[in-house]
Amino acid sequence: xxxxxxxxxxxxxxVELATRTKIFCGCSTAFGGAPNTHTCPVCTGMPxxxxxxxxxxxxxxxxxxxxxxxxITQYCKFDxxxxxxxxxxxxxxxxxxxxxxxxxxxxxxxxxxxxxxxRIHEIHMEEDAGKLVHDPSTGNSLVDFxxxxxxxxxxxxxxxxxxxxxxxxxxxxLRMIIQYLGASDCKLQEGSMRADVNLSVREVGAEExxxxxxxxxxxxxxxxxRAIEGEMERQIDLIEDGKKVVQETRRWDDDKEYSYPxxxxxxAQDYRYFPEPDLTPIVISDEWLDEIRxxxxxFRDEKQARYKEQFGLPEYDINIIxxxxxxxxxxxxxxxxxxAAKEVSNWIMGDIMRLLKEKEMEASDIHxxxxxxxxxxxxxxxxxxxxxxxxKVFEAIFDEDVDPEVxxxxxxxxxxxxxxxxxxxxxxxxxxxPKSVEDYKxxxxxxMGFFVGQxxxxxxxxxxPAMVNQILKEMLD
Amino acid sequence: xxxxxxxxVELGKKIKAGEVSVLEAANAAMDAIDALEDKFNCYxxxxxxAAVQAKAEELQKKIDDGTLTGPLAGVPVAVKDNMCxxxxxxxxxxxxxxxxxxxxxxxAVLNLEKAGALIIxxxxxxxxxxxxxTETSHYGVTKNPWNAEHVPGGSSGGSAAAVAxxxxxxxxxxxxxxxxxxxxxxxxxxxxKPTYGTVxxxxxxxxxxxxxxxxxxxxxxxxxATILETIASHDPKDSTSVKREDYDFTSALTDDVxxxxxxxxxxYMGEGLxxxxxxxxxxxxxxLEEKGAIVEEFDLxxxxxxxxxxxxxxxxxxxxxxxxxxxxKYGYRTESYEGLHNMxxxxxxxxFGPEVKRRIMLGSFVLSSGYYDAYYxxxxxxxxxxxxxxxxxxxxxxxxxxxxxxxxxxxxGESLSDPIKMYLGDIYTISVNLAxxxxxxxxxxxxxKGLPIGIQFIGDCFKEKNIIRxxxxxxQSREFTNWSLSGKEEK
Numbered sequence: 001x002x003x004x005x006x007x008x009x010x011x012x013x014x015v016e017l018a019t020r021t022k023i024f025c026g027c028s029t030a031f032g033g034a035p036n037t038h039t040c041p042v043c044t045g046m047p048x049x050x051x052x053x054x055x056x057x058x059x060x061x062x063x064x065x066x067x068x069x070x071x072i073t074q075y076c077k078f079d080x081x082x083x084x085x086x087x088x089x090x091x092x093x094x095x096x097x098x099x100x101x102x103x104x105x106x107x108x109x110x111x112x113x114x115x116x117x118x119r120i121h122e123i124h125m126e127e128d129a130g131k132l133v134h135d136p137s138t139g140n141s142l143v144d145f146x147x148x149x150x151x152x153x154x155x156x157x158x159x160x161x162x163x164x165x166x167x168x169x170x171x172x173x174l175r176m177i178i179q180y181l182g183a184s185d186c187k188l189q190e191g192s193m194r195a196d197v198n199l200s201v202r203e204v205g206a207e208e209x210x211x212x213x214x215x216x217x218x219x220x221x222x223x224x225x226r227a228i229e230g231e232m233e234r235q236i237d238l239i240e241d242g243k244k245v246v247q248e249t250r251r252w253d254d255d256k257e258y259s260y261p262x263x264x265x266x267x268a269q270d271y272r273y274f275p276e277p278d279l280t281p282i283v284i285s286d287e288w289l290d291e292i293r294x295x296x297x298x299f300r301d302e303k304q305a306r307y308k309e310q311f312g313l314p315e316y317d318i319n320i321i322x323x324x325x326x327x328x329x330x331x332x333x334x335x336x337x338x339x340a341a342k343e344v345s346n347w348i349m350g351d352i353m354r355l356l357k358e359k360e361m362e363a364s365d366i367h368x369x370x371x372x373x374x375x376x377x378x379x380x381x382x383x384x385x386x387x388x389x390x391x392k393v394f395e396a397i398f399d400e401d402v403d404p405e406v407x408x409x410x411x412x413x414x415x416x417x418x419x420x421x422x423x424x425x426x427x428x429x430x431x432x433x434p435k436s437v438e439d440y441k442x443x444x445x446x447x448m449g450f451f452v453g454q455x456x457x458x459x460x461x462x463x464x465p466a467m468v469n470q471i472l473k474e475m476l477d
Numbered sequence: 478x479x480x481x482x483x484x485x486v487e488l489g490k491k492i493k494a495g496e497v498s499v500l501e502a503a504n505a506a507m508d509a510i511d512a513l514e515d516k517f518n519c520y521x522x523x524x525x526x527a528a529v530q531a532k533a534e535e536l537q538k539k540i541d542d543g544t545l546t547g548p549l550a551g552v553p554v555a556v557k558d559n560m561c562x563x564x565x566x567x568x569x570x571x572x573x574x575x576x577x578x579x580x581x582x583x584x585a586v587l588n589l590e591k592a593g594a595l596i597i598x599x600x601x602x603x604x605x606x607x608x609x610x611t612e613t614s615h616y617g618v619t620k621n622p623w624n625a626e627h628v629p630g631g632s633s634g635g636s637a638a639a640v641a642x643x644x645x646x647x648x649x650x651x652x653x654x655x656x657x658x659x660x661x662x663x664x665x666x667x668x669x670k671p672t673y674g675t676v677x678x679x680x681x682x683x684x685x686x687x688x689x690x691x692x693x694x695x696x697x698x699x700x701x702a703t704i705l706e707t708i709a710s711h712d713p714k715d716s717t718s719v720k721r722e723d724y725d726f727t728s729a730l731t732d733d734v735x736x737x738x739x740x741x742x743x744x745y746m747g748e749g750l751x752x753x754x755x756x757x758x759x760x761x762x763x764x765l766e767e768k769g770a771i772v773e774e775f776d777l778x779x780x781x782x783x784x785x786x787x788x789x790x791x792x793x794x795x796x797x798x799x800x801x802x803x804x805x806k807y808g809y810r811t812e813s814y815e816g817l818h819n820m821x822x823x824x825x826x827x828x829f830g831p832e833v834k835r836r837i838m839l840g841s842f843v844l845s846s847g848y849y850d851a852y853y854x855x856x857x858x859x860x861x862x863x864x865x866x867x868x869x870x871x872x873x874x875x876x877x878x879x880x881x882x883x884x885x886x887x888x889x890g891e892s893l894s895d896p897i898k899m900y901l902g903d904i905y906t907i908s909v910n911l912a913x914x915x916x917x918x919x920x921x922x923x924x925x926k927g928l929p930i931g932i933q934f935i936g937d938c939f940k941e942k943n944i945i946r947x948x949x950x951x952x953q954s955r956e957f958t959n960w961s962l963s964g965k966e967e968k
Contacts, residue, residue, distance in 0.1 A: 002508045041581055046576070048561045048583060050715050082797050082819055082844070091800035104859035143805070230765040277794055279716050328908060384752035 004204040005239075008212075009167055009197060010159035013174060015184045016150050016192040017060045023127050023151035024051030025092065031190065035133070036146035037301040043149035050278050052160075058101065058282060060183040061125050064153060067177045067299065074284040076101045076152040078125070081332045081421040083269050088104050095154075100124035100452030101282075107177070109169040118170045119158035126152050137409045138151040151375050153183075159198065159209065168221050171195060179295050179325035188220050195224060200245070201235045203462075210235070210246040215259055215467050217252050227252040231259060237455070255350050273472040303328060309354065312339035317349055323377025324363035334372035337375050347373065351391060355398050368401040388461050389413045415464045422463060424454075426471050429454045440476050449474065480505035481643035481963045484696040485552045486703050488938035489647050489741055492540065492551040493752040499540065499551035499595060502646075506553035508596050513684025516625060521558045521568050521616045529553075536593050548703050550593030555645035556654045557636050558599040560586050560691065561680040565596075569682050570614035571604045573802045573828030575808045583680025584715065585649060585708045590859060591683035592707045597645060600635030604797060604830045605880045606656055608632050609899050610892045618889060622962050623665060623928055627886040630660030636694045639665035641962055647695040647721035651681055653688045654787050656880070658918035660891045660930020661694055662881035665960050668694045669701045672938050673913035674719035675869045676705075677712030683798040685791030686717075688910040697962070698919060702726040704752050705941065713815050721939065724968040729942035734950040735769035737943070740844045740874035742777035745905055751884045755860040757921040757930040758880050764954040765878070765947065768957075777874070782859050784900055789843050789856035792909070795833075796840025802828065824825070825880040835896070848912055864912040873938035881918035883930035919948045922957045929960075 017086040023027055025042035045289040065072050085228045105120035130139050130148035143159060154172060162168050175186040186193040200212035213230055218224045230252075234243050250259040298306070307318045321331050327348055334344040356363060376393055379385045385393060385408055393413065396402045408414055416422060429451060430437060440447035455468050479486060480502055491497040507526045513522060517817045519946035540546040550924045556562065561579035584589070603613040611619040611634025618635045621627040622642035629638040633650030637660035640648050650657040652670035661668025669692045674831045676691040683689060692702035705915060706727055711720040723868070746755060804810035804824030831835070843852035870877060882902055892899040909916040915938070918931040932951065936944040 044560075044806065045578065045681040046807075047567070047569075047577070048579070048678075050679050050714050052714060080797050084800065084801060086803075086805045089801065089806060091803055092797050270846045271848075272797070272841060274793055274797070274844050274849070276715075278683075357769065383883075433638065440685065 003240075005201045005232075005236050006206075007161045007162055007228070008200050008202060008209055008229065009161040009163075011155075011157045011161070011167065011170065012198065013155040013157075013171065014175075014196075014197040015064075015155065015178055015186060017057055017151040017153060018184050019054055019056045019060070019151055021054055022352060023054050023125070023150035024149055025084050026147065029150045033146050034193055035142070035146065038146040039148070043089070044145045045091075051094060051276075051375050053279055054151065055284065057125055058284065060181070060205050061101045061123060061149075061153050062289065063181050063296060064155070064178055064183055065105060065123050066173075066293055066296060067109070067181060068102070068105040068107050068123070069103030070123060072104035072284060073099050073103060074286075074289065074290060075099065075281055076207050077281045078279045079088040079273045080276050082272040085129070086141065087132050087148070089130065089145060089148055093129065094231055094276050094279070095126035096211070098275070107170065107173050109166060109173050111163075111165045111169050115158075115402065116166065118160045121156045121158050123153050123155045125350060126154060128152050159200075164225040167197070167228060168225060169386075171221065171224070175327070176300055176323070176467075179364070180299055182297075182325075182330075187362070194218075197224065197231070198226060198371055199228060199231050199235070201232060201239065207377060210239075211247050213245065213247065214249045215252050216249060216262065223252065223254040226254065226257055228265035229260065231258055234259070238402060259418070306339075310372070311345075313345050317345045320353070321345060321348055326363045326366050326378045327381075330366065330370055330373075334374050334377075337374040339374045342390060343377050346375070347377070347394070352398070355395065372397045372401060372404055379408065381465060383411060383415060384408070386415050386465055388456070389415070413462055416462050418469065422459070423468060423471055426451070426455055426468070426475065427459050429458065430475055437476065442462055448476075451476075479643070481509050481646065483646070485647040485700045489548045489550060489552045490588070491776045492792060493548075494521040494545075495841075499528060499533040499537040502551060502553055503529045503595055503597070506645055509642070510598070513622075513644055517620045517622055517638050517642050517644070518617045519600055519619055519635045519642065519644050520598045521570060521601050521614070521635070522566055524565070524753040529595065529597055531794050533595055536595060539593060545593035547592040547707065549589070549707055550747050551595055552646045553597045553631045554589060554594045555600045555636055555639045555648040555649050556586055556589075556596055557602055557633050557648070559602060559651055559684075560649060561682065562586060562596070565599060567599065567682065568616070569605045570602045570616055570831065571802075571833070573626065573805075573825070575615070575809060578679070580763065581680065581930030584677035584710070585678065586709045586841070588710055589649070589796060591715070591936075594707075600633070600639055600648060602635055603632035603656075605682070606689075607836050608633040608655055608666045609655070609659060609902050610887070611635060611638075611660070612885075612889065613828060620791045620889070621663060621886050622929075627928065628892065629885060630663035630882070631695060632660075633668070634660045634664075635875055637661050637666055637668065640664070640666045640694050640696060642759075643962065646943060647693065647700055649691055649704075649708070650694045651689055651691050651803065652906075652910065653685045654910050655903045656757055657694055657931060658906050658931065659727055659896045659914055660883045660904065661918040662920070662933075663886035663929065666694060666696060667698055667701050667917065667919050667952075667963075668692065669733065669917040669944075670703060670909065670915060671705060672719070672915045673910075674708045674717050675721065675939075675941070677710060677715045677718050679712055679714040683794070683884050685794045686792060688791055688928055690788075690910070693699050698917070698945060698952050699727070699730055700948075701917065702730055702945050702963070705765070710814075717955070719939075723939070723942065725943055726927065726945055727946040730949050731946060731951045732768075732950050732954050734765055734897060734947055736752070737770040737876060738773045739765060739770050739772045739876050739877050739878050739947065740875045741772065741869075741872055742780065743774050744777050744780040745879040746774070748905070749883050749901070750880060751924075753924040754848045754880045754882070754884060754896060754930050756933060758878065761921050761951055762878055765795055765951055768950055768954065770826075772878070775870065777866055777877075779859070779863050780904065780908065783863055783911055784904060786859035786863070787911060788900060788904070789838065789852050789906045790860060792836040792840035793844050793853050793856075794840070796837045796844065799829075799833065800836055804828070815914075831897070832893075847963070860911045863908050867912045867914060867937070871940075875943045877935040878891075878947070879933050879935070881933040882906070883929055885928035891931040913938055913941075915944055917944050917948045918927070919952055921951075921955065922962055
């Protein structure tokens with residue numbers, strides 16, 4: 001490759017909003033459920049049914065807009081996007097084209113210490129489609145409308161990103177903001193956050209953009225990174241070979257690490273957008289906007305500063321805790337319940353991070369109640385359990401959200417601080433290991449560890465370590 | 478005089494007074510249907526007599542025990558076949574919905590049911606309300622009871638003819654560009670299109686969503702006001718539904734137009750208007766003047782742009798509204814097909830009639846990229862200008878008076894051969910929909926062929942009471958009063 005190329009990337013990010021009910025009807029948005037059980041005449045496109053806008057959708061969309069420095073369109077409208085597909089019960093999608101709710105925003109990203117603004121062209125509200133299920137036994141395709149009408153926002157960036165790292169940083173930033181707002185859980189695997197990548201390449205220094213392609217079916221951050229690398233190489237190869245990049249939509253196959261053309265610009269559909277006549281324009285008054293603004297949460301930057309100031313935690317800990325809304329919420333709930341910040345932070349940094357990794361879970365999958373963690377910390381402090389036992393108790397909390405008191409009781413894990421009983425066990429161990437006693441007396445301090453270990457084993461880990469040490473010293477010295 | 482000669486309110490009073498039972502009323506309606514349906518074909522679906530009788534008994538009990546006290550309790554009504562009725566097929570007079578049974582009932586119909594109405598059937602219409610003659614129905618042509626060689630008008634032609642023929646006491650219609658008022662005019666009955674947003678559209682199978690409005694079709698103005706009072710409501714399920722303070726439409730039934738300012742648009746009285754219709758309008762003006770109204774002519778302007786603007790907007794919305802009829806979820810699906818797109822294509826080609834296809838194509842065209850600004854956006858601007866022209870007029874007048882249609886009912890088959898001519902027939906009704914206004918058509922007199930002529934009163938938004946007052950006063954002053962067809966010689 002003789003020439004230097006630059007990759008130009010813009011993103012269209014779809015986010016499912018965490019409203020309890022759908023965007024235009026009262027049906028549940030709950031994920032899963034038997035097919036077509038969360039449906040009604042509206043979200044199945046029955047003749048004569050009419051949409052009624054869920055106000056919460058507007059509030060979430062505006063909140064995301066405010067958090068991404070957008071101008072809120074205080075008089076906005078819905079439009080119909082017309083296309084035929086069986087997962088789309090009306091054969092049109094209610095979306096926004098002409099007056100989207102948010103425009104002209106930006107977020108700041110940080111890649112290896114380099115800060116950069118990615119501009120947001122617009123954010124609009126729309127409804128999700130149903131799901132097609134292929135039935136291999138009959139060869140028929142079936143439609144499940146449970147997802148039909150689940151509210152989405154689409155966040156359209158300007159073509160401001162230049163590398164996969166910037167794209168990931170941008171997506172992580174968006175995800176964090178949206179999770180902090182509680183507007184979505186933003187799970188790529190479950191499809192509650194989806195990104196389409198628009199990518200073109202050009203020679204470094206060129207003024208004009210190259211011809212772009214749009215890549216779909218990207219289900220994880222790593223798949224996005226691989227797709228960007230793959231598409232960039234494909235386009236550069238074409239240009240180097242003197243061929244042209246075709247403007248088209250491509251589908252990324254992450255197993256084969258290759259993308260396939262879905263449709264070209266020539267057969268791009270004419271969506272025949274026009275204003276949705278069944279919905280009246282949305283007027284967001286100054287008062288309403290102020291109300292939404294006043295409910296904005298403390299975002300990551302503000303939290304980081306406060307944690308440092310208020311709790312004196314190390315920057316590293318703060319970064320990890322604030323990186324995910326679930327962890328932040330967990331941390332703050334524990335503090336509120338009376339636990340010490342450093343202690344909670346240690347559990348997050350240590351056992352929680354370890355378990356997440358071991359179990360290949362996302363932080364947002366954590367489901368235990370902060371109260372149980374706090375109760376366990378208090379049991380350590382009161383000496384009811386020792387730290388070693390606590391690790392075991394915590395795993396049970398993490399997995400099954402057990403009440404630590406009940407769990408410790410049922411499993412007989414309570415620390416033994418009955419001095420008489422302990423003394424008896426230690427006497428026996430000392431008597432049975434004359435060689436180690438000699439070693440200890442000869443100055444081999446390691447032998448002490450041997451005796452502690454033996455004692456703990458005999459006590460099944462439940463002995464109070466301080467007491468064990470004290471008794472051993474008395475006997476040996 | 479038979480039971481079906483009474484107005485809905487008269488029959489309701491007799492039922493309430495115990496002079497007539499609901500069962501007798503039901504049987505009278507079913508007898509009339511049995512006797513006349515072969516001739517006029519007003520209905521797509523008639524309820525089973527036994528089911529109607531059972532319902533009649535049920536209503537009678539509720540009337541007797543005082544649960545139902547409204548003026549329409551027990552009175553037989555017909556509903557246009559584009560309003561969803563749970564458990565009763567709703568076809569929009571289209572093949573594509575020939576076996577479609579809705580899972581829910583339209584809000585306006587529910588309101589009728591709450592008032593104790595006895596629903597006896599679903600009336601014929603132009604397919605998906607597209608047409609002005611009720612000749613585009615998949616279920617046969619409806620004929621004008623005044624002269625069966627003529628059309629009843631459309632698209633609510635089945636409802637209009639059923640009321641005129643006495644096959645029901647009153648009916649619901651829907652009006653997108655004149656579909657209540659024009660057939661009312663052709664069939665010698667009263668038909669009213671309320672202000673957009675007054676009656677819920679929930680469950681009305683949409684044609685042109687921004688223009689569609691359900692309204693009453695009945696024997697006189699009193700019935701219309703009473704029915705409107707029953708069906709109008711603020712419905713949270715319809716975002717375009719309006720919460721009003723003045724649902725007491727019957728309070729405007731006073732024979733008093735003293736000082737009422739009435740304007741006649743010169744634009745409505747010129748070229749294209751049949752001389753006999755013109756004379757009837759001027760006669761109505763004279764009658765109202767004699768009662769103390771102040772009548773003058775004025776220039777409304779922009780009238781010639783209403784039809785093109787309407788056909789662009791209504792067709793655009795229809796092209797999208799009718800997209801859901803695709804053979805996937807309900808209704809007709811073609812018998813054999815290869816793959817999804819072929820299924821769509823064959824289902825829709827076979828399921829829709831030519832007028833519907835014409836409007837879907839027209840609507841798709843005006844929305845397509847590159848034409849949107851030139852057609853759709855321009856039509857929307859025209860719509861806004863037309864509204865302004867009316868606003869200006871209503872600053873001066875309480876009511877606008879004019880014809881409902883340029884002529885009386887044409888002969889069967891005359892209109893479809895020349896769709897443009899048929900479209901032009903909507904000239905006096907269409908702008909009312911574009912501006913969202915209320916309008917009412919009241920029979921004025923008969924022409925030399927013995928066909929009814931309708932007089933239209935148009936009011937400002939939410940001023941139904943003005944037009945009810947004017948229409949009622951005019952109704953009381955008419956010279957020709959025998960609008961009942963029962964027992965009349967066949968033409």
